[in-house]
Structures are given as C-alpha cells and as structure tokens.
Amino acid sequence: MSSSNANPFAQLEKSFNYDGNVYKYFDLPSIDLKYDKLPYSIRVLLESAVRNCDNFHVLEQDVQSILGWTADLRQGTNDVEVSFKPARVLLQDFTGVPAVVDFAAMRDAVLDLKGNPEKINPSCPADLVIDHSVQVDFARSSDALGKNQSLEFERNKERFSFLKWGARAFNNMLIVPPGSGIVHQVNLEYLARVVFEQELSDGSKILYPDSVVGTDSHTTMINGLGVLGWGVGGIEAEAVMLGQSISMLLPEVIGYRLEGKLGPLVTSTDLVLTITKHLRQLGVVGKFVEFFGPGVAELSIADRATISNMCPEYGATVGYFPIDENTLNYMAQTNRSEKKIKIIREYLKATRQLRNYSQQEQDPTYTDTVTLDLSTVVTSVSGPKRPHDRVSVTSMFQDFKSCLTSPVGFKGFGISPDNLADNGEFQWDDGKTYRLQHGSVVIAAITSCTNTSNPSVMLGAGLLAKNAVQKGLSILPYIKTSLSPGSGVVTYYLRESGVIPYLEQLGFDIVGYGCMTCIGNSGPLDDNVVNTIEKNGLVCAGVLSGNRNFEGRIHPNTRANYLASPLLVIAYAIAGRVDIDFEKEPLGVDKDGEEVFLRDIWPTRQHIQEVEHKHVIPAMFQEVYSKIQLGSRDWQTLEVSDSKLYPWSAASTYIKRPPFFDGMSRELPQPRSIEKARCLLFLGDSVTTDHISPAGSIARNSPAARYLSDHNLTPRDFNSYGSRRGNDAVMVRGTFANIRLVNKLVKRAGPRTVHLPSQEELDIFDAAERYREEGTPLVLLVGKDYGSGSSRDWAAKGPYLLGIKAVIAESYERIHRSNLVGMGIIPLQFLPGENAETLKLNGQEIYNIALPGSNLRPGQTIEVEANGVRFETILRFDTEVDIAYHLNGGILNYMIRKMLE
Template sequence: VADHSVQVDKFGTTYALLENRAIEYKRNEERYVALKWAQKNFRNLKIVPPGNGIVHQVNIEFLARVVMNEGGILYPDTVIGTDSHTTMVNGISVLGWGVGGLEAETVMVGEPSFIIVPEVVGVNLKGFPREGVTATDIVLSVTEFLRKKDVVGKFVEYYGDGLKFLSAQDKTTISNMSPEYGATVGFFPPTRGTIKYLQLTGRNADHVKVVEEYLKKQGMFYDGKKKKYDVDLEFDLSTVEPSIAGPTNPEDRISISNTGQIRKIITEYLRKEVGSEQIRTFPLKINGQNTELRDGAVAIAAITSCTNTSNPDVLIGAALLAKNAVERGLQRKPFVKTSFAPGSPVVTEYLRSSNLEPYLEGLGFHVVGYGCTTCIGNSGPLIREVEEAIKENKIYTAAVLSGNRNFEGRINPSVKGSYLASPMLVVAYAIAGRMDINFDEEPIGLDPNGNPVFLKEIWPSKETIGEYEAKFMKRGQYVDRRDKIFEGVDEWEKLKIPEGSKFEFDQKSTYVREPPWFGVPSTLVDVKNARILAIFGDRITTDHISPAGSIVQDMDKYRKIWKEMQSGNTVAIDHADSPAAKYLMENGISPDEFNSFGARRGNHEVMLRGGFSNPKIRNLMVDTVGGYTIHYPSGRKMTFYDASMKYKEEGVPLVVFAGKMYGAGSSRDWASKVTYLMGIRAVIAESFERIHRSNLANMGVIPIELSTSQLSLKGDETVDVDLSSIKEGGTVTVTIKGQQGERRVEGKVRLDTKDEVEYCRSGNILNYTLKKL
C-alpha cells in the first residue's frame, strides 16, 4: 500500500487534493514505476496504488479476513507489516505487528519470521467513558499508563466490562498506538462488535458467518471469563479526560484544562531562546489580512493519520463541531495551515452524504490527500509569512494533529512543539489559534456580534454523533470502494513500466539505485580501536537516526546556492551544510526538487548522507544541536556523514553509545541501514526498542546492552569489542581506552536468536537469505 509520499503542498482549497496528487506523481514517478513493475513481475505481490488510503485503514476496512479459509481449512488471520502501526488490526482481533522492511522482504521469499515467546499483559478495562471523551483521549491515557508499566516487547490483551463501551473503531485506535506504549501488540478479543464491523465494511455475508462460528467453536470469542496473564493490570475508562500529548513524546499526556503545563513549556523555550519568559505578540499580514502571531500560536492543524481517520465517532464529531462553529460565525485563524487527509475515501463518502464536508471546508479543512501526510512528517511548508516571522523572531509555534507520533523535528522543523489530539480538538485549536487556551474558562472565539463562544457550546453530543453514523454510514460505501481498491488514479494508469523480468537500475537516478547489501563480509569479527561516532542520551528515535521529512530546513538558503551554481560559481556548493542536499545539487537536482528523505529511500547515497541529520538530535560530544560530531584524533567538528567517511578512509571502525529506548518510534529499517553504511559495528545502549533492535541485528550491526550512564565518556576514547565468539543472548566484553586508563565492562548481546547470529555471520539477513535461495 503506497501511502507515505503525498505531501501537503496545497491546502485550503477544493483543488488541493488534485494538485497534491499531481505533485506527488511528478516527484515520485521513478519509484512508482518500480512498484508497478514489481507488481507485474512478482506473482505474490499486489499493489494498492497511491491515493487509495493509508495501509492500516485499508487493511481493517478491506484486506483483513479475521479468519482465513483456504480450501476449507480455517485458521486465524495474522499479519506482519513494515510499518509499526500494523498493530491497528489487533482492534478487530487479528494478531499482527510491525517488523522492519528487511525482515518482511525475506519473509516474502519464504523465510520465517522469528519472535521470542513474549510475556502477556492483561489490561482489565473497567468503567465507561464520560460524555465528551473520545477514543483519542482514551488511547493517549492508555499510552501514558502503559509506558510506565514497561510493556516493551510484550503482548497486551484488553478485557473487562469496559469493552462493551468501545466500538470496533475505538479499539483499532487503541491498538494502533501499541508501539507508542511499547507493546508488540495491543489485542482485543473478538466480540459481537467485531462481527458488526465486518458486516458494515462489506465483507461477504457467508464469510462473516463462518468467522463468527469458527471463533465461537474455537473458544476465541470473548466470553467475559477471567484468563491467566503473566501480568494483570487495571485501567478505569471513567478517569479519562479530554487530553492532548506533547510537545515531543506521545506518552506525555496533558489535560486540555492544564494550560499551566502548556504555558510552562512555552516559557521555558522563551527563557532559553530569547532570555525572557514574557509571551510576545507580532503583527502579521497574510493575504492582505491583518493578524497577530504570538508565542504559543498554532501553525499547523491537521486531521490526519490512520489512528483517528478510521474512526467515524471523531471524524463526524469534528465535522459537527465545524458545523456548529461555522453557524456561530467562527473561523480558523489565518496563520493556521489546515489540512484533512482521510485514511480512506469512504470517509469522504459519508461526510458528503451527511452534508458535513462543507463545514470542515469552511474552516479550511479541505481534503489534501488520502495518505499519511503530516503524521509522517510530510506537512509541507508553513504559510510563508508565518515561516518568516518564526525564523526572524524565534516565535514558539506548535502543530496540533490527530496523529500518533510527535518526536522532535518530525512534523515540521519550524514548529517548536507538536501535540497529538483528537480530530475534534484539532478543529478547536485551529479556531482558537493558540495552544495555551483554557477551553473551560476562555471563549474559543467571538461571534459576528462580539459575543463569546465557548467550546462546550459547540461540542456535539455522543447521541448526535451516533445519529449521524446510523443515518449516513452505509455498507454500500465500503462495498463500492472494495471493488476499486487495487485500481489507480489516472496518473497511476498512465505510468509506463519497462519490459523484462529483470529490473534495470539507472545508476544516474537520484531516486532508485542498486543497493550495496549483497556480497558483504561477516560482521562477527572483533572490533579493535574503534572510535566513538556519537554519545546519545535517552529516547533516540528512528526519526533522529534517519529522518523521513524535509531534506533541508532553510530552502531559501539552498535556492541561493543553486542560483549561484547555475551562474557558474563553482565554490557555492561549499556553503551547503547538508550532505544530502549537496549530493543532490551536484547531481543536477534543484532545491525545489529535493523532495523528502522518505521519498528518496530508493537511493542509499541520499539516505547515507541523511544519517543522524535530524536538526533536533543531541550528540553529547558537541555543544550544539543537530547532526554533528567530533572526529578524532583531529578534534575537528563535522557532520556525521563527513566524519564517518573520513573514518572509513582511515580504516577505523565505529561504535555508538546511547541511553534508554534507543530506536523508539517507526519501524524504519533505514535507521539500521544508515548505521551500517556509516561503518558503525556496534550500538551500545541501556535499552533498545523492539523493532529497531531487530533491524540492527538483521543489518549485521551488533546491539549491546549495558549501563552507559555511569561510563562518563568524553568521546575521544577508543573501544574494543570481542565479537568473534558471541552467542545469542550471551555476554560480551567492551574495553574502553582513554586518558584515564583502560576499563572493561560486560554487556549483553541483543542477538536474541541463533538465526540473528547467523544473519550477522553472513553480513546481513539479505545475504543470508540469498545464499539459501
């Protein structure tokens, strides 16, 4: 399912969808040709073309079968996916989780997927949600709760009386964010609600009947009886309150009434950046309209992401909120970039049939695409005047989105904080225009007569939302889309693919290059006199390691460099501090054609140069934020890419030290690929997130766990690691040599299976698999 490439370049008009689609195909034609060619030449591959929705919503609405029926043999449906939010399907009782692309590729050619038998954590849901509480509020609260319970690598199963107050779509929202609370899965057992969802979404009636009968006869249908779990927890739904999460972590929940916490975040930024805690206001003119931009302003308001756009409760709720707001004469603030990216065209169908779509559009929430957009970091540029004001005055602005991740620098490099919220609250913040509003005490806006309007006055009731769902959501809407799910838009159908069963790589391409993964040596060789490329703290995410969004922050700077290059100034390129941008310009690509790192994943040269280049990454070896390190013994400060290439020229291996939760976030296998390409032999951290640990092992990079916080490293040390005789789950000696002498510490090798050891012995999992074919 191709869903990660569409960007919000155009917004706020009825033409935004078509314009963004045209731009998407222009940028990604080479990649889409490769996909279309692969579909033709691989018998077990089907492509859901771009523009048909987000993979997880497509899965729950159309692809998942819950029970498989092959030649009369019935067995439970399962899935592994190359996106960490594959767990969304757990909400309709399909066991599935995310894996790295490397592992998925080998499974496609017949290799098994290995997992150590996990602990199972039962979560007893009790109570019922209060009026005004959404599934988004519940999942943000559950994420906060379970992160504190350390469920990393464990299976979570929900049970209890609270299940009957959750729809299937509510459950998929909660399951979707399993990676955010650390679990491998967040499973809901099948109930009558599961069967009703299959019926609503157009599954064949005979199949649905078989599903129900099979699950009941196998004892898998939820019966309310207490099961035995390794760990048993309790979560009270009645304690959940309207919430957001941010500014940089999904588990950092904030009640919307706790404006003091949000103001503290803003003032701490101001004290650090401008030397004062005073919230400032700046005059601004946008499209001829006078307005003011203050610290705490909302610069992006995006209804986006499979997490929430699969749930009609919050989407119809957002549309009804918009309807009530428009009828009271309210508008969004002119400095807010608004967008609406449903995970399925079915959403548009029921919003149109209910005549609610015009009200969302009245507040600027026009459909911009059917894909991940802002949630993956493809928010596009801010309104130009807003961007310039932020840059000139260091204004604290925020993004508010109905997504699942908000890591530093992910959503947009110009905003200082990103907050996860329900679609209903996204609309509310777009109208209010600032994050530090107390909706209980302050009006969301003024009507045309100057009278205050409070959020509670325009917030739709659960009863009203339910009435709209019952009247306007029809099985036929899903049946119609099911018949078209593998069809492409005109741009897809017009793509011309090369002939032949062997794909011919164009080595001049800046999008799709032949990768260097094959024919590489074993990585189970002792590391001697390695240098430290980086020392990180806790929570280094895969977004930090391999960004997916914009290749550069300051486009104007690179446009000037490009202009000088075109005028014959051959040294202008030396001013480029982004190795990836420099590479692209040297290959004739203008800054306006850079696209994103996510779109350039078919070119290892671009991705290598983007390794550890996130503008928010903090390497404790340097005194600045961003993608820099110190090369030793020269002591020179340089980009991670430049340093790694210099070490490679010198024949020096590398290691990285980090704190807890290294590799949190996306299942992005490029985070392990760039690690390998940079010559990093081992990552030594206090703990790893599940998928990234697996990806490192699959790529031949050795994950080692030990307490790094007590090492007091400076970065000029050299490191030896004895790797030649390691075993799965064994220990390894790490020798650190510095000015204070030599230290030996024992670490745990996080190669968890014999197969992972063999992958490393073969160089990587792809080499291992190729040898077996």
C-alpha cells in the first residue's frame, strides 16, 4: 500500500474491527455513482488502481479512466490505457524454471554493472507449482504412479535442485514440490486468497481483492472463484514480480447470461465445449467475458472453474464469475478458516463486490450481452484438431468419417476414398492379434486441470467405470489408458467413494499428479502400435479430458485428438474407436449375453451430486494441503547451495546462464532500422505456440539432439524440451521444431526452411545460424492469430535467439504479442484487407523496415519495403510502456536499468 501522503485517494480508506483486529479497505462505492454499474471484473481493476495510486507507477488518470469505463467501449477504437498491479504471480515449473533462471542471471548482470544483486527479488508473492515434468511412461499397472514419479525425479533432479535453490535464495517465493497436483487446481483449492490480508506498519491489516497473473494461459481457471487472473508471458510475469504494473488497454466486457438448468445426463465438460465454440464464433479475443444470470447459481464453483479454464480456447482475456455465497461455501468446503470467510464476506459487502445472481438489479452494464439456455446443452466432444470445434456425440461418428476424406485442414485428413478401409494387425503380449483402423483409439487419458478439478465429472467417471465393470465390459489392452488427478484430494474422494478399484480394473490406474497427456507428456506408445499406424498410414485417435488438442501436441501418432468429459474418455476407450454411434451400437455384451449400450451405464447428474455431497469434505483438503510443502523423500533430501548467486555449471545441459544480458550497459542502446533482412519462415493462419515453442520429446535427428549428443548424452537421456527450458542452447534449437509446422518456403510440413541466398534446405536452426554468420537480420511472414495457445515465453525467446527482429502478421494472439515486445521483437500487422498473398509476397524478398528511431508512437504506421514493393503496416506497440521496453532491448533489460537507478 502506498503511504497516505502519496495516495490521492487516501481519504477513501475506511476500517472495521473483527476479533480484536482493525481491517482497513478502500471504500470504492463512495467514489462515484457510476461504480454500481461497472462490471464486477472492472471493479477489481479499479480497486487496484485506487490502492496503488502514487502518480508514479499508477496514475490518478488510471483511476479516472477505469471509473469512466463505458458500455460503448469498442475494440479498434479503444486507446484507453491503464495500469494494473496484480496481487500475486503464479508459475509452473516449465515456465517457472526460465523465470528463476532469468532472475538468477539478472542478479549476475546487476553485479557486473556495479549494483546490489540481492535487490533482485519478487516484490509480490510468487507461487510456483511443479506439475509439468511427470510423463506417462508407465500405465495400466498398480506401480505406474511410483515408477513415473521415480523416473520424473531421475530426469529432472538438476532442475528440481535449481528450483529448491531459488526457493531459498529469493524472498517472497513459495515452491510446491512435484507430486502435489496441477498448478491451477492447487491454486483453486489452496493458494487462492479471494481477498488478501496485508499487515501494515501500525499493526492493522489492509484488505483487497486477490488477483493474479500466471505464466500459464490457463491461469484463467481461477476466475471461476471470483479471482481476476489471466496468463501472461514469463517475461511479463517477471516484471510484475519485480514490482512493475501491467500496462493494458481497458477491455470490452461481454456479459454472458446463463439461464435454465443442465439436463440430467449432461456434464460441465459438455457445457464448456458449447461455450467455447459459441464465444470463439462470437469473437472475444482481448475482451473480458463476465458471466451473470440465474443459471450461474445452478453451477458449482468447480463447474465455473471448468468454464474459466477454457478461456484461452475461446480467446478472451478472462471468463469471470463474480463472487457469491457459493464461492464462500466452496472456501469452507476446501478448509479455509471460518474467521477468514467472515472477514471476506464483510469486506465484499462493504465494497459491493458480493454478487447475488438471482437479483437482476445487481446486473451491471456490459459492452454486449449474449445468452445461453443451459437446457439446450448436449453431450459433446471437440476435435479432431482444435478445442473449439465442438461436435455433438450423436453426430460424432458421421463427423469423423467426414473428416477422414475432407481436404487436409482443421477438419480434414485428406484420406483417399480408396484407403478408407486400410487397417493393420499386430500381436500383443497376451498372444492375441489385434487390428487397428482409421478411428481406432490408442490413447485414453483422464488428465488436465480443466476436468480433474471438478468432482462431478471425476466421480461421474468413477461411477460409469463401476457400472461398466459390473456389466462385464473391458478395454482392449493396447489402448494406453491413464488417470492423472489434479490434486491429492481427487484421489482421496475417489477412494472414499469406492470407485478406484473399478477405474483400475478398466486400466485407469493413477499414473501421476500433473498435466501429463494434456501437455504432450503422454509417454511412448507400444512399438507394435506405432509401427502398425505408420506402416498403414492410419488416422488413429486420442481421447482426453484436456483443454488442447492441437496437431502434434498429444502424441505424434495420434492424428485425431478429441477433448471429452472423463466419462466419455472411458466410454470411447471401451468402444475402442471414435466412429461409433452410441445410440445404435452397443459397447459390448454383459455376462448374460445381452447388449450393453452407453445409456445403460451412464450415471445421472443427481446421482453424481449425491455421491459428491457425501464424500467431498473439508477434512480431505486439510489432510492433503497440510503436508503439501514437505514433498517426497527425494525432494526433502535434495541438497542445494546457500549462495545468493547461482553457481552455474558449464557442464549442465539443463540449467545455463542465458545470453540476454551479455554486453549490456547502463545506457540505452541506439535504436536502429532493420535493413536487408531475410524471411526465415513464411507461415499461414493459426500458428500456435505449440508450433513455435519447443515442446514434447526431442527428435533424434534434430539440432537439439545433436547438441545433446555432443554433450555425451544418449537419446534415453534427452528428456523433453519442457524439462530443458532452463537451457537456451537446447531451446533455441527446438524453436519451430514442430513436425506439423507448415512453412511455405518448403514443400513438406516439418521444421525445415530454405537458406535463401544459397537456396539450400536446412533445419530451421541451422539456417538461422548461417544467416547469423552472414550478419543477416531475419523476419517472419505469418497469417491470422499468430501465437495462439499457451502463454509460452520461449515462443518469443526462441525467435529472438534465432535472430528474428520483426514479425509481420495479419493478427496476433494477445499474450504472444506482449511476449514478442518483451523480447525486443517488433510485431507489425498488415493493414486490414491486406496480407502476404494480396501484396504478392512469396518470402523470397529482401526486407527493409524503416523505424523512426526513438520517435516511436503506439499504433503508428511503419513502411516495409520488399524488393521494391512498399506497403504500410501497423506497429503493434500498443502502449508507451511497450515502446520503453523496446528501446531498452526488452523488458528484463528495462527492469535491470530501473533497479540500477
């Protein structure tokens, strides 16, 4: 909190007493009558601006701008820039390791520039949950969990040691050890404060709304609990950790009204897939979505969190559910103290931030509103390549068949009609012969924060498994089935409700506590399965309860991947194929030879809720989270240095000091135009961060593999790109290494490009190295929605290290544009109606981009010249802060110079 003298809104400070303590807060409703019509999400931005206003980091004008939010605010005409200081930062290990690496390198840089390195610390709470490392190497056995966790520690011991060092070396940083659960679920059940209490120097406490930015795009899940939060790039999160505010354009807020009730056989997953498709079609990129209406009261907090989780898939910045009594009841259920809940309720009432969804007079004004009747939602999946391509289960079998023969694209595989019957046989360990065909399921995984946080669908899956086993149904042995709970609480209530033995009998043994299959850590498929798929060119399927199914993400050999509820994951696994008509085709026969249909084993929503109310209790959360920071014996015995500066090892292939600050001076570098640049890649629409950022396994013929081999590692020890995010030499070699990358400069999909002067086709890294040796700067030509998907900082760091100076795109996903700016890469945008094709660019040109030195302005037009063709682009520096970062060479360089001041 700023001192009373510095804050022009200090007179708004009020207090109340509770249990002998004085609690202060800012009386927001007294600011202006406009307050009561502000969306609840905007009220959180307003409170932060009022409390932090010092006319330095946060200006009085920021407060007035937020208070002046109007419903007619429209994207494209909106240039209202405000500052926002989140209450905390959330990290997971894949993105957290490079953040801690950067902090360690920043300490070295400050020391080199004659400053005090110990000033580099998080100034706001930073929570890091290690959840992205564990893989499904072992499945369908009772010892799979122990084996996977043991292998996880063996592979990642060096990374884990580094993180444990960081927890000791840096103040204000909490690290949750591996094996605890998925970051977003741990955030929901344990880390979230809902309302912060901060101790003041006079012994009183200041209360303010919890808010968070995280280095994972699904940070948005916490909006289901009424905590405003979204994903940012790692570099932007680091700036927040260092006390900087986020500069953002005041958003439109779309009101999404829910009414009615879900049907008895419909799950929250079906609801979220419906909303995802609806909002993606509506177009909400860069906007807030706020849910309201009587239907919201019908949803549990876990249901709301499921919807908020998928926010990146429908493109909004947040999908916000204002706090109501259900929120506070959830806090009690998850073992937050009665005293804390009473204080929170008192504060929320005083500041009019406690919502009653049935009172229409509380509805704020929105930019626009849309409505969904919950009773219209039907059982659904999404796929085969994008999370917003929803398909009703009743039409799924026909949709898949259509996808097979449709041209290659998001809904097509380009299979010739002559090859539709292709299949292949293989022998399994049981001595039997099995046949794979198009549509055969080879991976079925209950995984990811989207669903494992929700007891209704997890218990629903368990009850369905129980019914299936009792009917005598089973799953083919070659299908890789797995269950990765989002926290220990899930295991607790699955065990107490008695469904775990049935899940295990079907092959859904617990394999680990982490994201696992959803992020591509699905582990290997059996060689017989892989060989049969590849030999016969089969389109086989993965079915998972995840949130992303982009090409190449889940497994290289599952070309079709469908997002589904945990119940449907089991159903499709029993069926063994995705082209089944559940209405007409049985799953199998029971012990009496009678056909068993899906409807015969599907539990009702009412039955699931009865089991949930009985078995999901506060004592479980107390038991699990009271020990969460201890970690396993392996974690406890890790020995780490007590030094405040990290002792880098030249021999390490996991943790390496990055080159971002090499040669840095206290003075600003001289701004330069981009001259005689070459196009490294010419890409189309919807290039995701899965295409850009290194992810998944390291291919044996890749530049990264060659680097690791040169360091005397065998393929068995390569591990994944995610596990090596702390080593820039590996990561730059894996940038754009996705096998599905379509680069128009070459004829086939894959991580290849053309070194244009020689016309030689090379691996992308090798071409970039050749350009670097020649002193040639690089640009990218891309289409719409560049950088959609996860908020991966290496999707910007990697291109920066490849020598890319600018990207010219039709449009950008919000987080990725911010990351590019943060790494000093210039994002340029074609004028409306123009693109590479209309300008007749083919990527072979030499590019010159004239920049006006230090006279940059947000959104100005910049001329690009390519082999005599001149065209205007929009400079996507959206704020003055973006320009300040660029002039410093990036956000981290900016922060170091600020620290030295």
